[in-house]
Amino acid sequence: MKKLIDELRRGWQGISQPPLLYSTVFAAGCLALSTIARWGVAQIRPDVFFTPYFPAVFLAAAIGGARIGIATAIAGGALGVFVNFSSATADSARFALLLMFWAVCGLAIWGVERYRTIVARQREDSKRLTQEEEYRKLLVEELQHRLKNKTSTIHAVLHQVLQDQPQIWGSIDRRLRALSATDDLIARLDGSGCDIKDMLRSELGPYGHVRFNLNGDSLFLPAKLAVSLALIFHELATNAGKYGAFSSARGLLQVSWSVSEDRLNLTWDETEGPVIEKVGPPGFGTKLLQSALRAFDGKTEVRYLKTGVHCTMQCKIPAS
Structure with missing residues (x-):
């Protein structure tokens, strides 16, 4: 029966x-x-x-x-x-x-x-689609594993070369750890989410906590939006370390955000950095900034002011 x-x-x-x-x-x-x-x-x-x-x-x-x-x-x-x-x-x-x-x-x-x-x-x-998703997860895990191994190898080689120059090694060590922390953060966010302050502190901490100011209430970001913003913050922070506020001794960064209904408004404002005289052709980073928030009915605008980079972001916060 x-x-x-x-x-x-x-x-x-x-x-x-x-x-x-x-x-x-x-x-x-x-x-x-x-x-x-x-x-x-x-x-x-x-x-x-x-x-x-x-x-x-x-x-x-x-x-x-x-x-x-x-x-x-x-x-x-x-x-x-x-x-x-x-x-x-x-x-x-x-x-x-x-x-x-x-x-x-x-x-x-x-x-x-x-x-x-x-x-x-x-x-x-x-x-x-389920089989493709399982394959994608397996591939991402393998790439993350290889990336960690490469980062660890680079870290060990540089430490051996610069062990007699503690000041230079201290600066490089901090940056390498920041890269590893960001990679780990993005991997964790893929299945959960996080608070925007925790994300920014993880990304900006290696540059010195006195170099940036976070202005906004505690805000939990769903997983997909958190990953997109983590990529954007990493790109902006990397550029700030190379050419912007974090590349000068007196440079400062202020990140402000607010929520209106279900939309997030965020401002990245650098000051006291070197004057940007010439902007090169759009590269991968610029394309990432322009497209990362489109899936959330959002947009990113970057302006290069005399005081430093000014970036505004708007997007819809999806339901958790």
Whole structure:
């Protein structure tokens, strides 16, 4: 009995069709129940001949497929014509109703088959996407592992070369640890989320806590938005360390943010950095800044002022 129920369930869900014997027995049972229902209705309305067989045709087609559905429709029509629960005889009106019954059954069977085809296609697409997602995660984990190994190797080589120059090594060591911390942060954010202050402190901390000021309330960022912002902050901080506020002794950075309804407004404002005389052609970093927030109905604008880089970001905060 359990096996029969499992076969019927798989047929209903469109996973597979039950064996012909199961489908035939199920269709016969549906016809028997429909005939009993017709007998009950005939006690009130003797002229109801085909209506009780519609559910039988639908269920038979949904479980056993189109061929079983067609066979059930033919059998239901024959029962409606030749089985009487009153003294009425089959006339031309009943045969006209029979043709209408078969036409409606044909549409119902076509609809069921169409539904089963769509469900099967969606199931295949879902399976393929799941496999691709598993492969992507495996690939990302492998790349993260290799990146950590390379960073550790570079760290060890530089430490060996610069062990007699502690000041230079201290500055480089801090930067390397910042890169590793950012990589670890992005890897963690891929499955959860974090507070925007924790993200900024992790990214900007190696440059010195007195060099930046964070202005805004505590704000939890969902995973996908957190990853996008982490990439943007890392790019801006790297540029600040090379050419901007963090590259000069007196340079300062202020990051401010606010939330209006479900939109995040954020400002990255550098001051006291070197004057930017010439801006090169857009590279990967610029393209990243311009496109990272598009998925969140957002945009990023960067201006190169005399006082330093001024960047504004706007985006929608998705539901957690």
